[in-house]
Structure formats: structure tokens, C-alpha cells
Amino acid sequence: MRKPPGKIVLVVKVFPMISETFIVRKFRGLCESGLNVHLLCERSDAASWSKFSDLRNNEDLRSRIHLAWPHQPRLLAVLLLPFAFFRSLLVRPRTTVKYLTRGYKKFGLDVFRRFYLDSGLILLAPDVIHFEFGAIAAERMYLGELLDCKLAVSFRGYDLNFVALEQQDFYRDVWEKADILHLLGEDLWGSAKRRGCPDYKPRVLIPPAVDTEFFQCEREIVERVGTTERPFRILSVGRLEWKKGYEYGLQAVNALAEKGVECEYRIVGQGEYLEALTFARHQLGLEGRVDFTGACSQGEIRNEMIWADVLLHSAISEGFCNAVLEAQSMGLPVVCSDAGGLPENIVHGSTGFVVPRRSAAKLADQLERLCNDPDLRSRMSKAGRERATSRFKAEEQIAQFTAMYKRLLRAEESFSGEVLATGRTT
């Protein structure tokens, strides 16, 4: 048996989560490709596990998923601290002593609080820690030094575009100490630079992947749509929150209807913005045209994508957007805004149309164009499928991550300013 390769620990807050299926897929993919991968989360609930039955039934994978000890309520955490301490000392005496001596120099007595929070990682003695979201990495960058390991940090949108916008130095530690950054695309790299990341920071740009096996269908292009017999079917998929800009989507549908195009609009997803959106639907007089379906499983989303003629994504802020990837994989033309990574996600004019964000009128124009041109819909459908299978395949993504980890493990010192690998999308 060959010596197990370096140990990689992925760190997330909650696992598994239906809205973060990409983490589950990445974890599985990496394990299956033979890397020594573990996953550490703070919380995990039974209801979500029931939605990932194949993960639940896989003994090997389950043994690689670790739950950190609770840090709320605080009293419980204080009571558990001695147990955490002795356990670490027994299982990883050297790492524990190293952590505490180095940590004491750095933090003084506060090292005990941190020790408790980090004890899950100490027990795993990782060679690489990968924080899957920037926000959870910001205050834990000292771990590289204390545990003698490499640090990778992913930025997926929210962490750069919203978290602690008013704190200038929030990510300074990450820019200084992370060995490598992972971003979904050029747009997020731009956001990172705007938040103070130096130009020379080593990074990989790896876009999300889509399950092109699952998300595929024989698409039938209906010649004549937009009539009372066969209304133009518009679909949106995503959490109901203001960032997704559904209000502009609703206004676009309203404008389309005013142009005399018969259309139906379904919005799949749930969230706190439902009240604002039902009010907008009422105010725009769209009660008969617009349907909020609530949350849907992957299978139901697939069915909705078979139903639809076009996917509308009118986001104001976006990381990369999995729903748009899935739509392309399903051969569904996309009309979207230019928020975040969307212009890298689709090819304007080929797999869909990109228009400036917050512009209902321009969304409506492109929707109308698609509605009136069955040949265009058919071309975009083929191009979308082609793009998804050639650029966003899961295997490709796993290979890129594997390459990233291997280089991290090999590298004796930190990298200088090269872009290690890039899933260039255009």
C-alpha cells in the first residue's frame, strides 16, 4: 500500500446543505479521485442528511466528515474544554503542544478559547486547511503558523461583496497569510483586489461545475410561442432575496406583456423576500401570470427547466450562479444581467443574452427577441449544452482542485505571484 498523500481538511459552517450541494459534490469527487480529504463543520442537522441518502449510506465518506464541538451555549463550551484538551493531548500530543506553546506566545491566555474552537482541526492534524468561504477564514489565518500547514481560502461571492464591507481590513490576514486563494472567476478576483488583495497573490480560478449527466434533456423547440394557446414560458431559480433582483424580472415580464406577448413566469425558490415579491406582483397586476412555486428539489428543478422556454436571471449581485449553469446544461437559453460572474458564465449572443443589471426594459427586449425567433432558441439551446459539457464538467473541476492541492503539498515555500491553474471560461 502506498503512503497516504497529505491530509486536506475542508472547513464549512453547516454540512450538508441543499443550497450548497456543490460542496457535497466537491467533497465526494475529491475523495473518489484518491485524495486524503476530510471535512469539518460546525453544525449538521438530520433533516438535511435525509436529502443526501447516498452520502449517508457511504461508510468511508461518513468517516471523513467531522463535527466540531459546540461553542454555544458558552457554559457548555467551558465545561467541555478539559475533555477537548485531554482528547487532543492523547490523540495528537505533538500537535497539541505545538499549538499551545506557539499560540500562548501569540495570544496569551486567550489561546485556550481558541484551542477549544480549533480542537477539531488539531485532532485532524491537516497538511492543508481549505476554508470554503472567505468569511469563515478571516479570523483564523494564524492556523497555518500554529499547525504548520498550508491554507487555501475560497471566495464565492457573498464573502467579498457583502461581508464586513465597512471594515477595511477585514480580509487583510487572508491576503497576507493564505497560501492560495480560490475564486470562481475573474469578476470575483476583481472584487478581491478592490478589497485590498495584492495583484501578485497566488490564486486559482475554478468555476463551479454542473452535473451534466443529471441536467440533460431532449429539448423540443416549440415553433410559435407567446400566444394564448402557448404562452412564452419564463423561469427563474434561486433563493428569494433582494440580490437576485426578481423585481426587475417581474417588471420585464410586465413590459413583455404590455408588448402583447402572452407569457407565464415561474419563480422557484423560497426566502424572506417573498413578501416583497408578492407585493410587487400585486402592484404590477401580474397575479395571473406569475407563480411562486416555493423550494424545489433538484429533480423538480430539472422538470421546471424542461417546462420552460427561457431562464431569466435578473440578479443585482451574483457570484457565478449554479442555476444558470444548470440551464445551459439543460439546453435552456438564458437571459441574465451582467452582475458578478454572469458574463463569464454564459456566452453573450451564443448561449444567451447579457444585459446591464437593473434594466427591466433591456431584459424584456431580449426575452421578446427569443420568443419571436425559434431558430435562435434552438441554436442557443445547442450552444448551451455544448458549453456546459465542454467547460463545466465535474471531472474537470475535480482535476483542477486536485492539481491545486498537489502543488500546495509539494511546494516547499509559498508561491510567488503566478496564477496556478485557471478554469478560463471564455
Next chain:
Amino acid sequence: MARTVSDNQLMTGTNSERLRIVFAGISWPPETFIQRLIKGLIEAGVEITVACEQKPEPKWLSHSQFQWLYAPTWRGSLVARLLETARMRVKSPGRGSSDISLFKTHARRIKNWRERIPIWHQLLPFAGLRWDIVYFPWNSAAISYLPLFELGSPVVVSCRGTQVSIAPLNPERSDLVDALQKTFQKAAAVHCVTEAILSDAAKYGLDPQKARVIRPAVDPKFFSPRVNDVAGGDTFHITTTGALIWRKGYEYALQSIRSLLDQGIKVKFNILGAGPERSRVLYTIRDLNLEDVVQLHGPKRPEEVRELLQRSDVFLLSSLSEGISNALLEAMACGVPVVTTDCGGMREAVTDGVEGFVVPTRNAAAITEALITLSNDPELGKRMGKAGRRRIEESFSLSRQIDQFLSLCKQTAQASR
């Protein structure tokens, strides 16, 4: 806990000539306009009880016509709440056993005991007490106090906007429609802040006979135009005040500021207020490159609001839905011309082209156009500002509002005797 409700509040032995009103379902300190209403009513000789958890400040409690009824909320540790409920239950039999049995019938309808105890907890402070009027400043609160409608004191409810214009549309709150209908049915009188709200409420069974429109008021003595005309320079100062929530439509206002800049107009936009969508406003400011011209001030004291209004060239209200905006009325009182979207009762306060401009909702271009007209014509702005001030003095003065509210309460109390 010292009870500040005096003995004559008990069912027996009420012989005071004064009108007695309890403000229920509020937290202390309440919004400024409720404080002003309480103050105005006290000055008009009414005895006020406020039922809330927090103890009002001594400046209120020292007033002989002001009383506080400790009405705790179901928050904090479960054990403490359970003990509190038990304590209130033990104290209650001495007064109002009929009330207790009424609460009992109500509580019995709820199957789950975990949900039943908070209801006892909420109602017990009111057992055995009577007022001439039980007043709910928010009908959202009235909904959770339904048994109080049965106690025999007439209930007055205020209808202020979102509760009838937005929330019932939400499919996740379909139970609300039923509760709204019940409060409208059981209330002795319903106060609507605008005609628009009255017509919305009528859809949920409000009998217009019961309803009375009393528009909000501002204090024109406090909110007054600036004394000497300060030369504002060549920058056009735009101001808005309001909670940072989706209803206020700030995204449209900010888009409009962007296009003013693109057209070479020097502007400064002040946003006063706090709220859950602060990050959205911040994001939009950054996304539209408006960091240099938009200032997000956070919540401000009325003195500071007044000062900023007095230095503004125009007040902008970009809301998607409103009852009637107090902030806009305050701006008008300060002699500032206004640009407002056409929603809720805004047309009841502003006539397009007189005190300012009324533009369609969700339309940044229309806001831009109105702002440009005002920035090109400072004289027009001044005329509109003066007209706004006049309108406030004539139709939105504090004394008028208090008189109307008092007469509503008196009539309601008399009718139920």
C-alpha cells in the same frame, strides 16, 4: 414589581369624569408620533395608561394622568416566563374572575400547551381592568390580543399601512386575513391614516361606517423652515429619511442619483435611517460608484433631522408602498419641496406640481426628470416649499389630529355606554 395602575382602574368604583384610554400592544419608548399623541391627549385632559414591558421614564411617570401597566413580553428564559405567568395568575382571582374564564375559553382553543401559556402570559395583566377605550396603535398587535375585544371596553384600532396593503398578500401569512377580518369586525372604531388604507382595509371586511380617516400630523413649530436663506452653492442637496427596508425603494433613488451625475449635475444625497437592508444600500452605493455623493447617516435625533432638512433643496421619497410618510410631512413643514412616488396615501398630502412632484413607483427615470426640473429652477423649488409649508399648517397640524382623535374616542366611548 410595583404596579402603577391605581385602584380606580379596577372594575368597581370608576367614577372619574376623565376619559381613560389604555395604549396596548406597544413597546416603550414608542415611535415619536405615538409619543406626541400621548402628550397631546394628556394635555387635553385624558388619563393615559400604557401597557408595555419597559418602564417609562420618570418624566412621563411623574405626570398624574399617566400610568404604566406592566405587560411583559414572552422573551428571555422559559423558566422566568413560566414563573411570571404563575405569579400573575395567583394575583388575578381577586379581580375579574369573569375575565379569567373568558381567557380560559380562548386559550382552550389552542391545543398545544406550549403555545397556550404565552397567551395567558400576554392577557393576564389586563384581567379585571377597564378603561373607556382600549387602543391599539398597530393592528398587527391587536391581532394577538383578540380576547381583549370581548372584555366590554370598546376597542379602537389604528390601521397604518403594511398590515393591510402588503402582509395579507403574502401566501405564507394567509392566517392574517382571517385575523384582520376579526379585528375589524370586533373593533368599535377603526382609525385609518389615509383614504387609501381605508379602501384597502375595506377589502378585508372593514365597515366604512366604523372607520375614520385621521391623517398623521407634524409639529409645525418644531419642523420649521430655515430662518435666513443660506446660499447652497452649486451642489443640489437631496435628502431622504426612513428605515432601510425594501418598501422604501432606495435602489430606484440611487439609480436616479447616478443618472443625475451622468448628466453633469452636482448632487449630494443624504439618507437618514437604519434598518435590515443597510448592506443592500451600501452595496448599491458601491456598485453605482456613488461613494462620494451619497452619505448614509444612520438614525438621527429630530433636531438633527430638522437641521439637515433645512439645508436640503429637495426631499425625495422613492417608496414602493406607504401609509403616509411622516418623514415627507416633516420635510414639507420645513419648507422643502418634495418628489414622491405615487403610492399609498401620498397623493393625499402632495398635489403633483404644487408642493412638489408625484411620480410613478419603480421608475428611476421619472424621479430623475422631476429632480432635474427642480435643480434647473430654484425659484420653483422655493414656491413649492412654501406651498408645502402652507399645506401642513392647514391640514396636518398636530392640534387638529389630536382633536380628531379625541372626538373619535369620545364618540366611541359614549356609543358603548
